[in-house]
Amino acid sequence: MAVDLTFFALSVVAVWSGVMVFVVDSMVRATFALLLSFIAVGLIMLLMAAPYIGIALIFMMAVEMMVMALFMVMFMMNPAGLNPMNMVHQERLSVVAGVAAFLGLSVATLASDLPNDPLPDDKQAIVDLGFELLGPSMLVFETAGITLLATMVATVVLSARDGRYGRADEGSMPPGLEPGGRPAGRPLAEETGGGGGGHHHHH
Numbered sequence: 632m633a634v635d636l637t638f639f640a641l642s643v644v645a646v647w648s649g650v651m652v653f654v655v656d657s658m659v660r661a662t663f664a665l666l667l668s669f670i671a672v673g674l675i676m677l678l679m680a681a682p683y684i685g686i687a688l689i690f691m692m693a694v695e696m697m698v699m700a701l702f703m704v705m706f707m708m709n710p711a712g713l714n715p716m717n718m719v720h721q722e723r724l725s726v727v728a729g730v731a732a733f734l735g736l737s738v739a740t741l742a743s744d745l746p747n748d749p750l751p752d753d754k755q756a757i758v759d760l761g762f763e764l765l766g767p768s769m770l771v772f773e774t775a776g777i778t779l780l781a782t783m784v785a786t787v788v789l790s791a792r793d794g795r796y797g798r799a800d801e802g803s804m805p806p807g808l809e810p811g812g813r814p815a816g817r818p819l820a821e822e823t824g825g826g827g828g829g830h831h832h833h834h
Contacts (some may be wrong), residue, residue, distance in 0.1 A: 638678050641671045641672075641678070644667065644668075645668050645672050645675065646668075648664045648671065649664075649665070652664045652668070653729075656715040656716060657715065658703045659703055662696050662699050662700045662703065663696070663700065666692060666696035666697075669692035669693075669696070670689055670692070670693070672688060673685040673686070673689035673692070674689075676688060682757060683757055683760055683761070694779055694783075697783075698782055698783060698786060701783075701786045702786060705786070705789055
């Protein structure tokens with residue numbers, strides 16, 4: 632009973648956070664909503680006796696979503712990826728495609744005759760799966776791990792005091808919205824008569 636209730640609770644969280652990806656008004660919030668959905672799905676995999684897939688999903692998506700959020704904060708023209716913006720393009724087509732995919736997957740899952748053939752207690756299925764997947768591909772996985780680590784280190788370095796547009800405490804400015812135009816973001820302090828009195832301009 633507890634497993635069933637946990638399954639339904641995680642299912643609600645997964646679907647709700649998936650919907651919030653398209654409801655929230657910033658890329659960073661959408662990224663964390665998607666991360667929550669992936670974590671809920673990973674925990675569902677654990678409940679379904681698929682620990683390898685569940686743990687791999689949580690670990691991979693946690694790193695990927697965090698790196699994505701950090702890069703959005705650093706490099707998006709929309710300051711920090713936090714200002715309100717429309718998260719959905721071609722809204723009608725997106726809604727139709729999303730509903731159709733959800734219904735199709737739901738029907739396929741409910742209508743499928745899922746196997747119920749438990750393994751013997753002495754069968755080490757996860758160990759065998761690990762050797763099958765990682766045995767001939769260990770170098771690839773290790774290389775991918777080093778690449779992700781280098782990406783995270785580079786992200787921290789690029790977001791440090793000496794940023795992409797100069798030192799953070801020396802009035803560094805982002806590029807203009809048009810070539811040679813004024814810097815994007817708040818008006819310059821000398822134009823507004825003080826520092827910190829400017830307002831964001833949204834187009």
